[in-house]
Amino acid sequence: MASSSSSVIKDAKVLMVGAGGIGCELLKTLALSGFSDIHIIDMDTIEVSNLNRQFLFRQSHVGQSKAKVARDAVLKFRPKINITSYHANVKDPDFNVDFFKQFNVVLNGLDNLDARRHVNRLCLAADVPLVESGTTGFLGQVTVHVKGRTECYECQPKPAPKTYPVCTITSTPSKFVHCIVWAKDLLFTKLFGDKNQDNDLNVRSSDAASSSKNVDDIFEHSKDEDIAQYGRKIFDHVFGYNIELALSNEETWKNRNRPKPIYSKDVLSDELAKQNGNLDNDNACGDGLSVSAMSSLGMKNPQDVWSLRENSRILLEALRLFFTKREKEIGNLCFDKDDQLAVEFVTAAANIRAASFGIPLHSLFEAKGIAGNIVHAVATTNAVIAGLIVIEAIKVLKNDIKSYRMTYCLEHPSRNLLLMPVEPFEPNKSCYVCSESPVLLEINTNCSKLKDVVEKIIKAKLGMSLPLIMNASNLLYEAGDIEEDMVAIYDANLEKVLAELPSPVTGGTMLTVEDFQQELKCNINIKHREEFDEEKEPDGMVLSGWTQPVSAAEESVSNGANTSDTPLTAVESENDDDIGIVSPVKKRKLPDDSDQSNTADDTRHHKQLQVIDDEDDLVMLDGNLDGFKKRRVS
Ligand SMILES: Nc1ncnc2c1ncn2[C@@H]1O[C@H](COP(=O)(O)OP(=O)(O)OP(=O)(O)O)[C@@H](O)[C@H]1O
Numbered sequence: 001m002a003s004s005s006s007s008v009i010k011d012a013k014v015l016m017v018g019a020g021g022i023g024c025e026l027l028k029t030l031a032l033s034g035f036s037d038i039h040i041i042d043m044d045t046i047e048v049s050n051l052n053r054q055f056l057f058r059q060s061h062v063g064q065s066k067a068k069v070a071r072d073a074v075l076k077f078r079p080k081i082n083i084t085s086y087h088a089n090v091k092d093p094d095f096n097v098d099f100f101k102q103f104n105v106v107l108n109g110l111d112n113l114d115a116r117r118h119v120n121r122l123c124l125a126a127d128v129p130l131v132e133s134g135t136t137g138f139l140g141q142v143t144v145h146v147k148g149r150t151e152c153y154e155c156q157p158k159p160a161p162k163t164y165p166v167c168t169i170t171s172t173p174s175k176f177v178h179c180i181v182w183a184k185d186l187l188f189t190k191l192f193g194d195k196n197q198d199n200d201l202n203v204r205s206s207d208a209a210s211s212s213k214n215v216d217d218i219f220e221h222s223k224d225e226d227i228a229q230y231g232r233k234i235f236d237h238v239f240g241y242n243i244e245l246a247l248s249n250e251e252t253w254k255n256r257n258r259p260k261p262i263y264s265k266d267v268l269s270d271e272l273a274k275q276n277g278n279l280d281n282d283n284a285c286g287d288g289l290s291v292s293a294m295s296s297l298g299m300k301n302p303q304d305v306w307s308l309r310e311n312s313r314i315l316l317e318a319l320r321l322f323f324t325k326r327e328k329e330i331g332n333l334c335f336d337k338d339d340q341l342a343v344e345f346v347t348a349a350a351n352i353r354a355a356s357f358g359i360p361l362h363s364l365f366e367a368k369g370i371a372g373n374i375v376h377a378v379a380t381t382n383a384v385i386a387g388l389i390v391i392e393a394i395k396v397l398k399n400d401i402k403s404y405r406m407t408y409c410l411e412h413p414s415r416n417l418l419l420m421p422v423e424p425f426e427p428n429k430s431c432y433v434c435s436e437s438p439v440l441l442e443i444n445t446n447c448s449k450l451k452d453v454v455e456k457i458i459k460a461k462l463g464m465s466l467p468l469i470m471n472a473s474n475l476l477y478e479a480g481d482i483e484e485d486m487v488a489i490y491d492a493n494l495e496k497v498l499a500e501l502p503s504p505v506t507g508g509t510m511l512t513v514e515d516f517q518q519e520l521k522c523n524i525n526i527k528h529r530e531e532f533d534e535e536k537e538p539d540g541m542v543l544s545g546w547t548q549p550v551s552a553a554e555e556s557v558s559n560g561a562n563t564s565d566t567p568l569t570a571v572e573s574e575n576d577d578d579i580g581i582v583s584p585v586k587k588r589k590l591p592d593d594s595d596q597s598n599t600a601d602d603t604r605h606h607k608q609l610q611v612i613d614d615e616d617d618l619v620m621l622d623g624n625l626d627g628f629k630k631r632r633v634s
Pocket residue numbers: 017018019020021022023041042043044049050066088089090091109110111112115377565566567
């Protein structure tokens with residue numbers, strides 16, 4: 001018989017990882033729900049920016065350990081419970097499998113993929129259930145991972161970074177984000193970044209005037225060229241001339257609004273004679289990273305939406321400041337959301353392009369959010385998610401498998417639901433993290449070297465950093481903190497083993513590869529094969545049987561790597577600006593003896609996941625939810 005909620009709560013020992021936005025809410029909810037033995041790990045100290053939503057922290061706590069302050073704050077209103085805090089990284093070796101084994105359930109309130117993967121692997125190794133969570137803005141999710149019963153955190157490949165077709169960025173932007181990507185990845189990089197990088201900024205037509213040599217000349221700044229003149233030349237080229245060229249291709253504009261070329265003289269007619277910005281005021285606008293076109297031009301409010309003229313002035317002033325104040329960095333700059341001048345330049349350039357294409361302009365504050373992939377955290381979402389974590393944790397403690405739900409918190413109701421509960425999926429049989437079934441490695445055992453197996457397969461494909469390879473109980477190879485000659489001996493071992501394999505091997509030889517640093521173990525079934533297709537299998541080996549990560553679409557310009565600490569990735573739909581809903585990779589229902597009908601045969605695949613950053617993942621569900629059993633979360 002299932003135990004009562006109150007008894008499982010009373011007896012439970014729980015580990016919380018992360019005491020940030022979700023963690024503060026979670027600790028409070030756990031304590032108020034009657035949990036009395038809670039351990040918290042968080043490696044961070046409190047920052048001022050945490051105070052708006054991490055309500056256990058106060059101004060006076062800034063600089064102190066999050067885990068400890070959270071503990072102390074909750075003990076004030078629940079003095080009799082036991083809370084143990086660790087101001088440490090969960091990846092520290094102290095938090096090993098034995099440490100994890102003491103807990104009945106682990107609850108994640110983390111903000112990065114790396115730590116989440118690590119905890120997932122430790123939970124699998126220690127056989128402790130994991131309740132995983134994340135939020136981004138109004139979106140959130142809580143998932144349950146129980147070894148052998150549900151999929152693990154890594155069963156599904158993580159969505160690839162949001163990408164855009166090159167032509168949308170270079171020729172036919174329709175959203176402000178397209179203009180931001182153009183300004184950041186093309187124009188900014190062309191002017192201030194690596195000059196040798198391939199850049200589609202100039203490819204417009206076969207017109208001789210846009211041949212790459214001429215275009216390169218345009219972007220080249222010669223020492224004696226007046227910087228104001230140079231700035232206007234760039235302006236006219238990218239916002240005027242290039243648009244004229246694009247317009248000459250009538251086909252493109254048959255079903256689209258035609259963009260409007262913008263020349264500096266039209267926008268800044270009265271200023272052409274004088275220097276843009278205020279040269280006399282150069283000292284006032286700071287040095288290095290504090291240099292600012294806004295302060296140089298006396299513009300203060302980052303939330304103002306500048307006019308086309310203001311954007312043009314900011315653009316030219318930012319360009320001038322880069323060339324006069326930060327000349328040494330030119331050629332090596334990468335866009336950084338914390339670089340004020342870079343954000344000003346990108347905002348202005350994106351806005352001028354937006355004006356040209358009839359797209360609404362945005363403030364610097366908004367543009368910075370888009371360019372830096374910043375999604376502002378919402379305290380209420382964290383609170384809702386924390387509540388759901390506790391609900392799932394109680395089900396896990398009661399071993400009430402049939403009631404486990406993954407719950408998605410939506411921004412807009414779908415079928416009148418803001419919280420979408422979905423049955424967990426069964427483990428992915430080809431997941432290399434949790435699957436017990438071996439991956440298959442086909443190689444020519446007569447000539448393959450251990451080095452190749454380790455480098456190409458173990459490290460690169462399985463992501464193991466310090467692999468240790470066993471054949472039955474024989475240690476063949478060990479990486480890491482060992483003497484070089486030992487490595488050579490291990491190396492020779494496998495070569496010997498491979499060389500001695502009966503040729504051709506029919507049944508396969510099982511190698512066990514472990515990486516203790518990551519608590520990851522994988523069985524590799526080696527099978528001999530003589531022939532490899534040189535084109536398709538240039539490595540002379542093929543690894544199959546585990547899920548490959550979704551690769552980014554070809555022919556695309558990335559929206560850039562995530563630079564924020566945003567907990568999860570928003571999923572953007574293709575066709576509108578709303579956060580969209582896409583289906584999970586493949587629906588695999590939790591095994592249920594009483595109902596085999598719609599399990600394995602459901603092969604609905606998802607459309608390509610579109611994400612804003614690559615650090616994390618928030619997988620939402622498709623509008624087609626018929627296949628999912630719904631259950632009210634009470
Ligand atoms: N490897 C790790 N070990 C321990 N704690 C971690 C680890 N990685 C992340 N964390 C903690 O997870 C918490 C995540 O909280 P949250 O998402 O609110 O981020 P934040 O850093 O507090 O806020 P923000 O990034 O939005 O400014 C942080 O307190 C962070 O210190």
